[in-house]
Amino acid sequence: MAYQFAEEKVFCSGHHACPGCNAALAIRYIVNTLGKDTVAVVPPSCIAIISGPQPLSSMRIPVYQTTLEASAASAAGIKRALKARGKDHVNVVAMAGDGGTYDIGFQALSSAAERNEDIIYICLDNEGYMNTGAQKSSSTPFMAYTTSTPSGKPTVKKNIAEIMAAHRIPYTATATTGYLDDLVRKVQRAKEMKGMRFIVVLIPCLDGWGVADHEGAKISRLAVQTGIFPLYEVEDGRKYTLNHGPQGIPVEAYLRRQKRYRHLTGEQIDEIQRMVDSDWEYLRTKFDS
Template sequence: MIDVAYTIVEEKIFCSGHHACPGCNAALAFRYITNTLGQNTIAVVPPSCGAIISGPQPLSSMRIPVYQTTLEASAASAAGIKRALKAQGKDHINVVAIAGDGGTYDIGFQSLSSAAERNEDIIYICLDNEGYMNTGAQKSSSTPYLAYTTSTPGGKPTAKKNVAEIMAAHRIPYMATATTGYLDDLVYKVRKAKDIKGMRFIVILVPCLDGWGVADHEGAKISRLAVQTGVFPLYEVENGIKYALNYGSQGIPVSNYITRQKRYRHLSSEQIDEIQQVVNADWENFKVKFNA
């Protein structure tokens, strides 16, 4: 494993006074993303919790330009802005799309995949709260197997889409996973992405306190458990080939993670065991890729 520990130096781009829920992990991610990227940045944000956090126009919680695009066009909009900047000789300005899982895994995936195939010179960050939380906690293709949502009250019958591996398969220069439970790792990956040319993709697990049914102060703790149980390993892939593991399973039972969330309270012990078996199998496959 690669252990990353940094002194986090923040440029004050993200401001207080936004309209996120108390304890919101998406707002926490926004803070460290934008403060790490700095002033020479333009953000593209589709309809999502992120649009509420960044602010209704003409107001904003960020001291950088923010373009609020349509739900399906985040990557295309970011690519267009970056190409326009290059034409003006302003290649030093970063363009970052910050979208939710609904706008990434689902509705915006066509433009994202196309941007990756063209190797557009943008950073694309998915704030993954595993559902359409901004519109009532409906399921997305990021929602995990058997998790409750308002559109899957008996538990989602299908597995979570593995968007990290899908993006790595595009052989883009950089793909990484991160979470708000390991902020030094998150900052390291945003900083690394900032210095790379071409398409960069980071998916950040951001627990939705209301949608997941966790206490206001437990978002970061829950996301750490996702990593430590092996549900959401933190890793990097360069050019679709070079894998590096940052943080992964510490042998903590998956039950420690899911029993803290109301979205799983309908599960039987047999179903929890089933999830554990899937996580175990996935982790064994991961270790082969990482040479861990």
């Protein structure tokens, strides 16, 4: 499939991402859709590696690197100051990993959502601390191997989209790199809105998940088609719209292509299937209303 997007050339080649990196792919379409009137905030993460190092930058916009806990607060500070300077039209986007969003950055994120800060917060979610060598985060799925959960994570992935929607912010969405048109549309939509906007983008991490270099997008699509990561958007925490849902493909097709799941028994795969089915049954009721 070939995509044609109207891109502003903000993201440059020559950055330090791994070959085939889906995070770099997502960043390209995020910042190129937001355009040059944007300031980005990144915490320590692969995103920081991809955007740096000083004095070089892979992005033709100001990028501020903050601490791991503070992305949402830092982005909010920039937006308030720009507004005070009469530059309210400038987009301020935070791009953080799942560690910096679900875990250590969550307090600042929840508070920014409660204050309805006029920022776009994008979580590039690769389901673990991949920049430090693949440790468990609260986004790591049930039974996935990481170096800090070598027998598989015993608890389920935190549902960040539902948590953010529960803040009743103007816009919450899920997206992934296998559906770039959907990602670009959601970023464009977020750009046109005001207030707190949150998009969680599932990013298959080739190294951290044990996926072949060319398979990132395929894995991403399977995550959606198996029902593990449905693509949807929520307005004001109430109006749910489904964009891409499960297509009846068993989760095994997704799990078996990743080294982080290779220890799974048949019973464990069945258990994951039941959990995914149950989650989908719960979520789909929200689209009906």
